[in-house]
Amino acid sequence: MLRAQNLQIRRGRKIVLTDITLELKPGEVLGVLGPNGAGKSTLLGALCGELPADHGSVWLDERELSHWNGAQRARRLAVLPQVSTLDFAFRVEEVVGMGRLPYQSGRVRDEEIVAAALQAADAGHLSGRSYLALSGGERQRVHLARVLAQLWPGEAGQTLLLDEPTSMLDPLHQHTTLQAVREFADRGAAVLVILHDLNLAARYCDRLLLLEGGCPVMLDTPEQVLRPEPLKAVFGLEVLVQPHPERGHPLIIAR
């Protein structure tokens, strides 16, 4: 389980993230919302130990994150960055197979997991293709499959951090991807996902963290966070909120 205590991050002299106290619960999808530059990716970088904390600390289970050894940490914590720079012609299943690096589960088991993870990310049909021949959205799904394979099948105690996993996807795959993430969390893993689409956040997240200027504004259920007042205050956006006619979760409509 991943916990952040009073976390503060500084870039140069500027404080870019402050006062973050957060606990990612097993089985929960936590969405992070906020305008550009609000510190969402910084938060993700801090939570995975990539950015050193200026103040406060991040804990994985009962140990500070920096005290974990690489492979042990990688079996509990997987991270999907916003963009990837892979520029070599690996085959799709080789890329996903890299997610199995922290394990010695054997070739046969690894191949099963790679196939299952690709299926979960709706990228099974890409198997055998060269990564470089894929479109941006397809690449994004392959990397999602890679981080899913890293924690496959997903259980309590594991954490998945996703930075805008739907940014390049078509509408259908935005939903299939978040559906896969949802199912992954339902098996017990904790998920933190940075999103820009308020309606996707409303539908797939259990809790939402609203960030503005590096500070947490609200951390609550979608029903509480996705109201016109906080959205106006943080995004400067006038919205109508109505219940989804079939599902009941908030539906956000720009005025």
Added chain:
Amino acid sequence: MTLLIKPRALFIGLSLLCLLAIWLSLALGPVSLPLFDTLRAALRLVGLPIAADGLEQAELILGQIRLPRTLLGLAVGGVLALSGVAMQGLFRNPLADPGLIGVSSGAALGAAIAIVGGSVFGGLPESFGPYLLSVCAFLGGLGVTALVYRLGRRNGQTNVATMLLAGIALTALAGSAVGLFTYLADDATLRTLTFWNLGSLNGASYARLWPLLLVSTGVALWLPRRAKALNALLLGESEAGHLGIDVEGLKRELVFCTALGVGAAVAAAGMIGFVGLVVPHLVRLLVGPDHRVLLPASVLAGASLLLFADLVARLALAPAELPIGIVTALIGAPFFLYLLLRGRA
């Protein structure tokens, strides 16, 4: 880009190619030996009980001249190709070259100091000269690389982009120092310096061979242990870190192996360009970028390429000998351009 051949087929093909290169390299030269005699003499040299009738001359040429030269070619080609793989992995760029981190220019500077300095002080005993040259070249390569690595570090992290730029700057600096030594050199040392910069397997001796064999075997055994980590590094440094790789340690090992391998190769055979750049690229075109295949296959391909290049160097203008660096550049540069233009299309 699709997979052209299966790894197993590639290994069989490359092994056969390498054996053929060894055979020809042992047989051909100013005194060409019949291929079958070469084979018999070579088998006798490795200890098989074969009748010695009429093989005395072949055995002498093989044992004293061709075998050390062939071994030198194998080791230099193999280790240059391996270093190329390591650097292309480190910089996550298929067009990276071992020279990027300053090891070649540092070795050139070391060699220039040894050649010109040795002739200025003049007092060095004849038998010591070649070793001084090798040792200085090796230390020069290691020294400049260490400096490049040091310049790329900040807050305990190595920035490969900074390293790349530091490598360019120090290469220019070392180049100007070499230029200064060239200016100061007299005609005889100038000739030595020039030929050294073009590389050659000529004059291979067991004494100069052992250090290189030791280093290249070490590098060839060590790097494949990092094959999976190198694969992950191609995803990006932070991604590799999230997969549990000790990225800083890996980068340090790659730089160290390259400095050691290229330093030893350059010290033994002078500057030989383009092998480290072209060979890994070629192998990647054939079987894809997986380092578990790429590393061992590059050793075989690099060794074969260098032996064939040496054959050209030996035979093209026989009995005179071309510097091998000219041959590898002649093959390598057009191929590099082809890769560049193909990538743009």
